[in-house]
Amino acid sequence: MSRTLFTNVTAILPDRLMEEANVLCVDGIIMSVSRRKPRLGADTGVVDGHGAYLSPGFIDIHVHGGVGADFMDGTEDAMRTVCRAHAQHGTTTLFPTTTTGSPEQIHAMLDAAKAVQKDQQAANGARIAGVHLYGPFFAEDKVGCHSSEGRRSPTAEECRRYFDKGIVRIATCAAELPGAADFYREARRRKCFITCGHSNASWPEMAGAFRLGMRHVDHFWCAMSNVSSVRGRLGVPMRGSMLEFVLGIADMSTEVIADGCHLAPELLDFAFRMKGAHRLCLVTDCNRALDLPPGTYRFGSNDDGSWFESDGRVGWAPGRTSLASSIVGMDHMVRQMARDTTATLPEVIRMASLTPAERTGISAKTGSIAKGKRADFVLLSRKLRVKRVFIGGEEMEVVSHG
Numbered sequence: 515m516s517r518t519l520f521t522n523v524t525a526i527l528p529d530r531l532m533e534e535a536n537v538l539c540v541d542g543i544i545m546s547v548s549r550r551k552p553r554l555g556a557d558t559g560v561v562d563g564h565g566a567y568l569s570p571g572f573i574d575i576h577v578h579g580g581v582g583a584d585f586m587d588g589t590e591d592a593m594r595t596v597c598r599a600h601a602q603h604g605t606t607t608l609f610p611t612t613t614t615g616s617p618e619q620i621h622a623m624l625d626a627a628k629a630v631q632k633d634q635q636a637a638n639g640a641r642i643a644g645v646h647l648y649g650p651f652f653a654e655d656k657v658g659c660h661s662s663e664g665r666r667s668p669t670a671e672e673c674r675r676y677f678d679k680g681i682v683r684i685a686t687c688a689a690e691l692p693g694a695a696d697f698y699r700e701a702r703r704r705k706c707f708i709t710c711g712h713s714n715a716s717w718p719e720m721a722g723a724f725r726l727g728m729r730h731v732d733h734f735w736c737a738m739s740n741v742s743s744v745r746g747r748l749g750v751p752m753r754g755s756m757l758e759f760v761l762g763i764a765d766m767s768t769e770v771i772a773d774g775c776h777l778a779p780e781l782l783d784f785a786f787r788m789k790g791a792h793r794l795c796l797v798t799d800c801n802r803a804l805d806l807p808p809g810t811y812r813f814g815s816n817d818d819g820s821w822f823e824s825d826g827r828v829g830w831a832p833g834r835t836s837l838a839s840s841i842v843g844m845d846h847m848v849r850q851m852a853r854d855t856t857a858t859l860p861e862v863i864r865m866a867s868l869t870p871a872e873r874t875g876i877s878a879k880t881g882s883i884a885k886g887k888r889a890d891f892v893l894l895s896r897k898l899r900v901k902r903v904f905i906g907g908e909e910m911e912v913v914s915h916g
């Protein structure tokens with residue numbers, strides 16, 4: 515039995531800060547959280563936080579790559595590289611996210627994720643909670659930075675084969691595509707968290723998807739419909755879009771790419787004020803350029819993914835007319851939200867941990883500092899920089915990013 519006490523920390527709980535907290539963990543599970551110091555046996559290890567914040571480990575439901583690898587490379591090596599890279603930024607659980615690609619590429623990715631998930635150990639970095647089947651079922655006019663040859667409408671046969679692997683936990687499909695209803699029904703049967711993204715859907719199409727279990731929209735404001743884009747597709751009268759649907763329906767959640775490059779502060783704060791910390795997730799949507807110098811990289815598979823350019827702050831589609839996802843980790847998103855919005859620190863952290871855990875059905879095991887959950891922690895400096903990372907109680911080695 516291994517016992518570890520995290521002490522001399524300010525614990526970030528879902529609803530408040532607990533100063534001078536003591537968090538006792540046994541075999542990687544949280545046993546108690548209190549201000550009183552428990553009596554220690556001689557065999558209890560002590561982690562002295564020196565006054566730092568003890569945050570729950572971050573949970574990323576939308577992430578593509580890092581440090582040169584993309585999940586769509588489809589190898590176990592690539593999987594581990596990305597999971598380790600994001601653990602350096604405080605992420606302790608993630609959902610490897612597919613993009614557009616051939617069925618063979620997607621199957622390779624699902625197989626690699628399954629193999630690495632089975633071989634769970636701290637040295638592999640962030641744990642894989644399941645795959646986010648994100649591409650290829652995007653709308654043609656909202657494909658964004660992804661390679662459009664790999665985009666298509668879902669067929670029952672193709673989807674069934676992905677779901678049969680048993681590792682898909684989040685499922686995205688544009689609501690207006692032929693076959694979307696069957697996709698949602700199948701995803702619901704497999705108890706996936708269902709989302710609509712890269713879509714030009716109207717309110718009625720969203721309402722239909724909602725009845726089939728869809729509850730979330732990927733990267734708010736990016737590659738999604740608005741009133742005028744729906745008007746371009748369906749004419750008058752002007753109709754509600756994904757935007758109104760997410761803002762108008764209480765149980766819809768969404769996510770923001772809070773890297774400071776995709777969305778200005780007023781939009782980040784608007785999303786927070788409209789949806790609140792229980793319905794807004796922070797995601798990185800990070801590509802393989804994380805922690806690499808500026809340059810040209812592929813989004814998606816290294817064989818045939820579309821090219822983008824990293825300027826060291828964000829990814830750009832060729833010609834620099836539109837963005838091609840972020841190149842930073844979750845710690846950056848947390849600092850940006852803390853700086854740019856009216857959310858309190860517990861609210862910011864909730865959006866990067868407990869809220870994504872609740873939405874995807876893993877909150878009994880992780881997502882907050884509470885008795886019975888895994889000891890997934892990030893020690894954060896007062897400036898919210900990552901100091902130390904623990905996954906299931908085991909420490910990851912962290913290299914400083916300055």
Ligand SMILES: [Zn+2]
Nearest residue numbers: 658712733737
């Ligand atoms: Zn996207």
Ligand SMILES: [Zn+2]
Nearest residue numbers: 576578799839
């Ligand atoms: Zn993405």
